[in-house]
Amino acid sequence: MENEFAKVMSERTDEELIKIVTVERTSYNPTAIEAADAEVEKRNIDTSEFEKIREKATAEKEQKDKVDSNVVGSGIRFVNFLIDFIVWLVLAFIISFIIGLIVQPTDQGILTLFGYVLIFGTFIGYYAFMEIRFQKTVGKFVTKTKVVKMNGEKPENGDIITRTFCRLIPFDRLSFLFVKNGIHDFLSKTKVVKDTAE
Template sequence: MSNSTYIIDDNLLVSGGKRFLNYIIDIVFILVTIFVLAIIFSIFANIFAWQGFLFWMGNMTDLDGQLVFIGTSIFYYLFFEGLFGRSVAKFITGTTVVGEDGVKPDFVTILKRTFCRLIPFDALSFLGSRGWHDSISDTYVVNKKALDEEVKTFHELNLLGVSETI
């Protein structure tokens, strides 16, 4: 069998417009997650009479709100991209995160990618190029269906001429 390794082809990379759409959809889902968690925590705080927690939730500062958003974002991306290689937005748009070899990145790479999202203006960096959280973590966002077809073709072509042993 051949020792060739598949390498991502640039024609699979997702456009800046689709990346921006992924960003907007993910932000909406992060905000929905925060809203749902706030309701759940409020219910528990009322049941168990956590008055201090209820006071804090009702009087959050801008810094508190930003920290909650950052923490939820980190959890969101680690959970979805760590388990599935795709965030909710990537499921909706048919895209996925992969390494240079076309395979879902390991958890350490996803962790690096997630924390790179905290770099100021990272969300805008992909409009001119691959984006900082992609280039720093050596990941790519590609069309999942096209990737699956290309990887299948690559492996089939590698098997041509290889004799079958029983």
């Protein structure tokens, strides 16, 4: 077993080793820590680097813990979903009504296709616009929550686009019954947290 830990630790980067022997020390088996300490000594890692990386890792861990402690539960996520679902339906109805006044297709196939495009377009548009612009949807404004990256920073536009399209995965809505972060959170590497700025 000891040789196995020594092999694993020998494959870690200097930064990973320093994190293991300092900030993450309590998360590892004592034998693994011994192997990591031995590897650090064997590599003769510079102690000034050691301190810098330890401080950085500590700050990252504190930030992650802060974000994790603010993650909202399934109940609030369900309220967000209900509010946003209603807002999206109203939005889709208004847009379809306005377009229906301007354009009146006579072919049933075109009408059906138009309906699907409208439904998906308003869905994607609503979530993407609101979360890119505000980090929130109407539901999140009501519940005082917002979308963040795993480290608590504001998500990039690409993260929100990924998050929005992942909402279309079947059973995504049911994933919240089992875990705090659903499928679209997991795949876009985002979380919904309490908005402490408000």
